[in-house]
Amino acid sequence: MIRPYRSVLYIPAANTRAMEKARDLPADAIIFDLEDAVAPSEKVPARDLLTAALLADYGNRARIVRMNGLDTEWGEGDARAFARSADAVLIPKVSRAADLDRVADLVPDAPLWAMMETAEGMLNAHEIALHPRLQAMVMGTNDLAKELGARFRPDRLPLMAGLGMCVLAAKVHGLVIIDGVFNAFKDEDGLRAECEQGRDMGFDGKTLIHPAQLAVANAVFAPTEAETELARRQIDAFAEAKAQGKGVAVVDGRIVENLHVETARATIAKAEAIARMAG
Numbered sequence: 640m641i642r643p644y645r646s647v648l649y650i651p652a653a654n655t656r657a658m659e660k661a662r663d664l665p666a667d668a669i670i671f672d673l674e675d676a677v678a679p680s681e682k683v684p685a686r687d688l689l690t691a692a693l694l695a696d697y698g699n700r701a702r703i704v705r706m707n708g709l710d711t712e713w714g715e716g717d718a719r720a721f722a723r724s725a726d727a728v729l730i731p732k733v734s735r736a737a738d739l740d741r742v743a744d745l746v747p748d749a750p751l752w753a754m755m756e757t758a759e760g761m762l763n764a765h766e767i768a769l770h771p772r773l774q775a776m777v778m779g780t781n782d783l784a785k786e787l788g789a790r791f792r793p794d795r796l797p798l799m800a801g802l803g804m805c806v807l808a809a810k811v812h813g814l815v816i817i818d819g820v821f822n823a824f825k826d827e828d829g830l831r832a833e834c835e836q837g838r839d840m841g842f843d844g845k846t847l848i849h850p851a852q853l854a855v856a857n858a859v860f861a862p863t864e865a866e867t868e869l870a871r872r873q874i875d876a877f878a879e880a881k882a883q884g885k886g887v888a889v890v891d892g893r894i895v896e897n898l899h900v901e902t903a904r905a906t907i908a909k910a911e912a913i914a915r916m917a918g
């Protein structure tokens with residue numbers, strides 16, 4: 640059964656108030672962050688706070704834990720601590736499939752997600768996506784821009800090659816793929832434009848840093864009523880055409896073939912998954 644990942648909210652694992660608050664926020668998934676959002680002096684206390692927080696009920700929201708890298712003193716402990724209590728362990732700065740192997744060996748049962756945020760990771764996106772334990776890729780556009788020496792532009796042109804490589808790799812292997820964060824969390828119009836760009840490229844949703852960003856991402860990455868209604872009419876029209884021995888239907892002046900029906904079915908499945916999420 641598919642589940643939506645329109646809105647994936649980061650929460651620093653040292654922030655108890657935000658972790659409590661997230662239990663009532665309309666996020667499809669939460670990334671409890673032990674990495675960049677937690678200061679070195681808080682890393683170990685944050686692990687304890689998160690262990691306690693994960694005992695609470697987060698409803699249907701997917702609970703993902705972003706561990707510290709295995710090249711740090713905290714990485715191995717993070718992976719072991721949350722392998723069972725989280726829905727997946729998110730590994731930062733994955734550059735090659737071997738980075739996943741090292742965590743996979745430590746936590747044999749945990750589903751893995753990968754942060755795609757290094758130049759080498761972009762070039763190796765295909766071999767990373769092939770990893771049998773990997774379920775999702777998450778773009779880390781801040782780290783990627785930093786490494787590339789790229790500037791932030793509304794059209795994200797400097798990041799397009801990497802974003803595109805990761806979308807291709809994720810789609811080939813049927814992985815979930817989530818777009819990077821939009822840093823200016825008070826700029827709703829800027830966020831909407833970036834969400835629309837990510838949606839149009841094929842991303843399943845967007846990572847977010849503030850609750851004020853949830854409504855925009857949830858709306859942009861959901862099929863509209865007009866889209867689901869069109870999808871139903873396409874499915875019906877194609878079934879009718881098929882019953883008459885035809886391989887093609889026409890809806891609203893546009894051709895509908897088998898491949899369009901598959902897209903229409905995916906649209907409806909997504910709308911239904913969102914409705915289930917809302918309870």
Ligand SMILES: CC(C)(COP(=O)(O)OP(=O)(O)OC[C@H]1O[C@@H](n2cnc3c(N)ncnc32)[C@H](O)[C@@H]1OP(=O)(O)O)[C@@H](O)C(=O)NCCC(=O)NCCSC(=O)C[C@H](O)C(=O)O
Binds near residue numbers: 649756781
């Ligand atoms: C960005 C923030 C530091 C802003 O915090 P603050 O100034 O406290 O915000 P507000 O006063 O507007 O908060 C209002 C209420 O909302 C709660 N809140 C704030 N943020 C969150 C959140 N992320 N999740 C849940 N709840 C949140 C506050 O507690 C307030 O609640 P109340 O007390 O009831 O009024 C802050 O938003 C923040 O820390 N955001 C997350 C930052 C983070 O996790 N960064 C790391 C991930 S991004 C990254 O690393 C990307 C990637 O790796 C890359 O390379 O690109």
Ligand SMILES: [Mg+2]
Binds near residue numbers: 754779781782
């Ligand atoms: Mg990063």
